[in-house]
Amino acid sequence: MKLFLQSLGCNKNLVDSEIMLGSLSEYELCDEVSEADVLIVNTCGFIKSAKVESINAILNLHEQRKKDSLLVVTGCLMQRYKDELVKELPEVDLFAGVSEYEKIDELIAKKQNKFSDNVYLQNANSKRVITGSLSHAYIKIAEGCNQSCSFCAIPSFKGKLKSRDISDIAKEVKMLTDKGYYDFSFIAQDTSSYLKDKNISDGLEKLIDEIEKIKGVKAARILYLYPSSLKKSLIEKIKNSKVFVNYFDMPLQHASNKILKSMKRGYDIKKAKEFLDLMKSDDSFLRTGFIVGYPEESEEDFNELCEFIKNEPFDRISVFAYSKEEDTAAYNLEQIKASIINKRLRIIEKIVNDKINQSFKKLEGKTILASCTGQSSEGEFFIGAKPLLFDRDIDGEILINESDFTLKAGDLFYCEITQVKGQNIIAKALKLAD
The missing domain is CATH 3.40.50.12160 (Methylthiotransferase, N-terminal domain)
Structure with a gap:
């Protein structure tokens, strides 16, 4: 079959x-x-x-x-x-x-249909077939969400936050390292609320302590850090970790306090900037996301967002047009015309693209640690690789065009970035990592 x-x-x-x-x-x-x-x-x-x-x-x-x-x-x-x-x-x-x-x-x-309102939560004993990589795996640490963002319907069909036990997550990671995996991304709808459903306020910090004990983990990162549930102590914990890379994925959604309040995000732009200032360093990677055309977004609100993006050191930025969704608080608000949203998208996409190009350019001339992914997306003339700092698939690919040794998928190695053309990274493989 x-x-x-x-x-x-x-x-x-x-x-x-x-x-x-x-x-x-x-x-x-x-x-x-x-x-x-x-x-x-x-x-x-x-x-x-x-x-x-x-x-x-x-x-x-x-x-x-x-x-x-x-x-x-x-x-x-x-x-x-x-x-x-x-x-x-x-x-x-x-x-x-x-x-x-x-x-x-x-x-x-x-041949039976089935639906349940229970929150599904995997465990370490769940059968799973990792796809797309021999070295990287996503680890889901929780399911559901307790946030009440006015544009999002996820809690209505995913349910309330339900966290996995730290010991169960560590067991899964250990099982995967035994199979040769060494690079992990920890995910949930709202990772920074991890274990708050069990009245533990520093769940991610405790998880970091446990993952750091596992031999074989070369790199780890946490995705979807929501500012409303994020703690400064977690940022410091990541920056001081020898295993977790300085990768900060914090979806902000907007930069206007008026819009953030209407979105029910639970923070203002001052708090977001405080987090960003703490995250910044020479070896940090900052990813975020914004919504354009949220109901009642004025030209002034939009311009605030554009200036904010220009002034903050983001490496990757996702931009989405507002989507009117049933079962959300924003559904009945006064909507913005599609033509205006599309115009704003064209403006902001240019700003975002320039910002991302600047981030890529900073890599030129550097020697970095990377993971071989096999044949590149550009075809057989290049070997593909991912910087260990990047998340899998979404942050970019290294194109290896020169190597004095054989590279195979899953190999961890050092390479020198010889050229950056727009968002194409060309590199020379130097040596395998220990």
């Missing part, structure tokens, strides 16, 4: 997809839709564009699949719109929500 799985959305979804692959390990994975006996789409239901992508993926797979195959749809979109989609997608054979990943094999065997 052959299996085709398409995972959409964020890397938290990717972990869930890897759990499903573990539960379906008796299947042979295939890349050709028309050859698969079972096809699974793990959907994203966060914003409008993600929902459209998910629906299109489902319909495209249905058009290409062979007769008598089974089309399964699961994930956030299904959980959020289960009643409507079960009725409106006769092309789909089986539906499942976000709590059924470990039981997907049972549901397929029974």
